[in-house]
Amino acid sequence: MRLLVGRIGRAHGILGEATIEVRSDDPDARFAVGSELGTQDHGTLTITSGRVHNGVLLLGIAGYHNRNQIEKLRDTLLYAEVDIEEVRANADDYHVLQLIGCTAFLESGELFGQVTDVINLPGQDLLAISTPTHESLIPFVHQLVPLVDIAAKRIVVIPPNMSEVIT
16 A cells, blocks of 8 residues: 655755655654655655754655755655555554545434545544535544444444534
8 A cells, every 4th residue: 555654845954855744653664764755756765864853854865965956856745655454453453544435324324425535634634525415524533433444444424514414
């Protein structure tokens, strides 16, 4: 499974380090020296150095040795190939990307829709659920998504605005 793990920010210093917006729960492993990360437009990038400066991750990248070269990578998304079995520690664990394609039901058992996306926001993730009449965004918190059954591709949701489910 290809996972988004970060985004390259602006260059730092003159020696070709890039600031990284981390989007991984395991940055030590994902951004270790020697790690290879995929990109959409720049092929595979190999990490040559890494350090934290004032709370910001700085990475050196093979073949990019100065500020101008690193600036060309600005806003590039970084992806890691991960075996989904590595992500799952036990049957109750899952990765948020496994939610895409799950069927959403209301607590009553009534079909609500299908999860089409998981939107990562700073405060919490949102589930984008396509219903027969519209798209609904539901915060991915236990109070509103009390049941997730990845094996059955089924979740139970409690939409915050129940009027949107009345047709």
